[in-house]
Amino acid sequence: MFGPMIKGAAGAAALALLAAMPARAADAVNLQFYFPVAVGGGAANVIQSLTDDYEKAHPEVKIDPIYAGSYQDTIAKVITAARGGNAPQIAVALSTDMFTLLDDNLILPFDDYAKGDEGKKWLGGFYPAFMENSQLDGKTYGIPFQRSTPVLYWNKDAFKAAGLNPEKAPQTWAEMAEDAKKLTRRDASGNVTQWGIRIPTQGFPYWLFQGLVAENGGKLANAEGTETYFDSKPVVEALQYLVDLSTKDKAMEPGLTGWGSAPKAFFEGQIAMMWTTTGNLTNVRKNAPFPFGVAMLPKMKSRGAPTGGGNFYLFKGSSPEQLTAAVKFIEWITAPEQSAKWTMATGYVAPRPATWDTPTMQKYAEDFPPVLVARDQLKYAVAELSTHENQRVTQILNDGLEAAITGQKTPEQAMKEAQKKADAILAAYR
Amino acid sequence: MSRLDTPLWITGAALLALLWVAPFLYAVWTAIHPSAYEAHFTLTAPLTWANFVTAWHAAPFARYFLNTFLLVTGITAAQFVLCTLAAYGFARFRFPGAGILFALVLLQLLVMPDILIVENYQTIRALNLVDTLGAVALPYVASGFGIFLIRQTFMTVPHELDDAARIEGAGPLKILWRVYVPLARPTYIAYGLVSVSYHWNNFLWPLIVTNSVTTRPVTVGLSVFATTDSGVEWSVINAATLMTSAPLLIAFLLFQRQFVQSFMRAGIK
Numbered sequence: 173m174f175g176p177m178i179k180g181a182a183g184a185a186a187l188a189l190l191a192a193m194p195a196r197a198a199d200a201v202n203l204q205f206y207f208p209v210a211v212g213g214g215a216a217n218v219i220q221s222l223t224d225d226y227e228k229a230h231p232e233v234k235i236d237p238i239y240a241g242s243y244q245d246t247i248a249k250v251i252t253a254a255r256g257g258n259a260p261q262i263a264v265a266l267s268t269d270m271f272t273l274l275d276d277n278l279i280l281p282f283d284d285y286a287k288g289d290e291g292k293k294w295l296g297g298f299y300p301a302f303m304e305n306s307q308l309d310g311k312t313y314g315i316p317f318q319r320s321t322p323v324l325y326w327n328k329d330a331f332k333a334a335g336l337n338p339e340k341a342p343q344t345w346a347e348m349a350e351d352a353k354k355l356t357r358r359d360a361s362g363n364v365t366q367w368g369i370r371i372p373t374q375g376f377p378y379w380l381f382q383g384l385v386a387e388n389g390g391k392l393a394n395a396e397g398t399e400t401y402f403d404s405k406p407v408v409e410a411l412q413y414l415v416d417l418s419t420k421d422k423a424m425e426p427g428l429t430g431w432g433s434a435p436k437a438f439f440e441g442q443i444a445m446m447w448t449t450t451g452n453l454t455n456v457r458k459n460a461p462f463p464f465g466v467a468m469l470p471k472m473k474s475r476g477a478p479t480g481g482g483n484f485y486l487f488k489g490s491s492p493e494q495l496t497a498a499v500k501f502i503e504w505i506t507a508p509e510q511s512a513k514w515t516m517a518t519g520y521v522a523p524r525p526a527t528w529d530t531p532t533m534q535k536y537a538e539d540f541p542p543v544l545v546a547r548d549q550l551k552y553a554v555a556e557l558s559t560h561e562n563q564r565v566t567q568i569l570n571d572g573l574e575a576a577i578t579g580q581k582t583p584e585q586a587m588k589e590a591q592k593k594a595d596a597i598l599a600a601y602r
Numbered sequence: 603m604s605r606l607d608t609p610l611w612i613t614g615a616a617l618l619a620l621l622w623v624a625p626f627l628y629a630v631w632t633a634i635h636p637s638a639y640e641a642h643f644t645l646t647a648p649l650t651w652a653n654f655v656t657a658w659h660a661a662p663f664a665r666y667f668l669n670t671f672l673l674v675t676g677i678t679a680a681q682f683v684l685c686t687l688a689a690y691g692f693a694r695f696r697f698p699g700a701g702i703l704f705a706l707v708l709l710q711l712l713v714m715p716d717i718l719i720v721e722n723y724q725t726i727r728a729l730n731l732v733d734t735l736g737a738v739a740l741p742y743v744a745s746g747f748g749i750f751l752i753r754q755t756f757m758t759v760p761h762e763l764d765d766a767a768r769i770e771g772a773g774p775l776k777i778l779w780r781v782y783v784p785l786a787r788p789t790y791i792a793y794g795l796v797s798v799s800y801h802w803n804n805f806l807w808p809l810i811v812t813n814s815v816t817t818r819p820v821t822v823g824l825s826v827f828a829t830t831d832s833g834v835e836w837s838v839i840n841a842a843t844l845m846t847s848a849p850l851l852i853a854f855l856l857f858q859r860q861f862v863q864s865f866m867r868a869g870i871k
Contacts, residue, residue: 204813211829214660238813241825248719249810256723258732432834440641459637 204260208246267305268558281311285499304555314483316523330444341467352423355444368423384410386476402591411583466542475552633841653841661823685748693756710746788867
């Protein structure tokens with residue numbers, strides 16, 4: 173008579189035991205995580221070791237970090253996989269890809285998974301400048317991760333040789349043009365041996381140009397990504413200043429100048445100042461054969477700089493368990509300790525004030541104060557240009573800028589035409 | 603060619619050759635010198651292997667090389683078999699719809715493979731093959747170009763040879779194997795070279811359809827060095843590039859004579 177009861181009790185006990193056991197690898201939550209690499213220093217290996225650390229601490233989650241090439245390759249891979257019904261749970265893509273991903277209906281807001289006070293606190297803990305590209309209509313679609321901003325690097329030896337104060341970077345547009353003129357050196361036959369400044373313009377001139385626009389009190393687009401202001405006065409003036417550096421001041425190499433080659437030219441003394449991303453800081457520190465300084469971009473009406481780089485996105489098409497686990501992982505990797513590791517390995521700007529308060533980061537900044545320049549500049553930073561049909565609109569602006577820089581059109585004419593073309597595309601989204 | 607313009611031709615050819623070889627020479631120069639000599643060409647610059655060592659350790663290249671090798675041999679072998687059979691059918695058999703079918707094959711030549719990436723990905727996913735070497739190869743094995751090329755070669759084989767073999771009692775497959783394939787050897791070599799170098803260099807499709815070290819080819823490993831945000835390290839990039847293209851370059855140098863002759867006979871330029 174007791175037989176079945178005992179059996180039943182044993183069965184229940186076994187069930188309870190099973191339920192109480194921690195999840196084993198077999199029923200772990202699997203996550204796929206696509207990431208691009210745009211800096212050296214073994215960035216891919218750092219990501220791998222971070223995810224390994226996370227798996228060790230959280231055996232119930234398996235993360236498969238998948239290197240996906242450049243930013244362009246990554247977005248192609250992500251969109252292809254998502255359209256093929258095989259979207260990853262997490263991917264890092266350009267912050268400016270938000271509208272593209274939203275238009276394709278591929279991503280989810282983080283707000284639904286980062287709930288409660290803790291979630292709110294996490295989402296509210298990023299620098300506002302980085303969140304500008306990451307939120308729309310009160311929802312957060314991107315979590316800042318590998319973010320950067322341009323700064324001005326200067327060669328102190330060259331400043332000394334030109335009779336300038338080597339410890340003082342130009343603070344305004346006028347000072348920068350003046351200094352650049354003095355820093356430009358020519359040999360006996362009039363060939364330039366050292367240019368005063370380089371603001372690289374090849375490939376994606378819009379990015380650094382956006383710094384000039386912000387400094388001049390202007391804006392390239394609205395936050396909704398539906399309007400551009402290419403032909404507005406501050407924008408045209410900024411372009412005029414950029415063009416004048418070559419044509420009037422003769423202190424910047426005319427025509428389109430390279431990004432990738434700028435650090436090299438800086439090391440070799442072909443340029444005395446350069447604007448480029450903070451992502452170059454470690455590179456310059458390692459390879460510059462002279463003392464150098466790092467400063468905020470100079471101001472016109474105010475300070476200003478664009479932000480750039482990649483955000484985490486959360487993709488549709490996965491189970492709620494996977495998405496919850498994915499958001500937990502992103503919370504972990506953007507937490508101060510992990511974020512500090514990532515920043516020190518790559519040179520990206522840590523996107524949360526809390527990261528800068530960790531002992532590791534404080535020591536790092538003490539040893540190498542230039543890392544703080546980018547952080548301090550963030551309060552003046554603006555969102556990188558991002559609109560609906562972002563790639564096409566950005567290309568239009570790039571083409572317009574290049575036409576003005578190479579002297580085919582006047583700044584005003586080039587920007588008027590660019591605005592007209594952008595209007596034609598964006599009208600559909602208004 | 604008159605005697606007068608011979609020097610002109612030689613100078614022209616030399617100039618073109620120089621233009622072609624310059625990037626290669628630059629790659630070799632930067633790869634075997636420290637990065638400080640990227641733009642300084644002094645003969646006394648110290649030589650170093652360090653760039654190759656750095657490059658080799660930046661990604662699991664040994665495995666990537668194995669993957670690329672398997673991929674390239676697999677694709678080429680599968681293409682030879684499929685294209686030969688299809689080409690034989692189109693060249694020597696009459697069947698209803700042959701014209702339309704062949705037109706469809708030719709249509710493939712007009713479509714860039716990149717346009718089909720999403721469609722191909724869906725197919726591969728339906729077959730449950732994502733992240734396998736087979737997935738990288740599959741969209742390319744039924745090559746329209748290969749079918750067309752081999753068909754054109756088979757069409758030039760005299761009917762008399764075909765008839766003679768048939769009188770000897772050979773079946774269609776035996777005729778294909780004993781008569782057509784041997785006569786089309788130059789075409790196979792030429793097509794094989796084009797196919798091998800294309801797939802050795804192919805990047806986007808393998809990147810998209812593979813996720814793990816065990817399935818990715820060298821080109822994907824190479825892209826780790828495209829660090830556009832932090833300045834480009836030419837010496838390491840060039841060392842890696844030389845390393846990944848070396849097997850092809852060496853093979854080409856070894857078999858150069860055969861290749862050039864094949865191209866001339868097969869009419870691919």
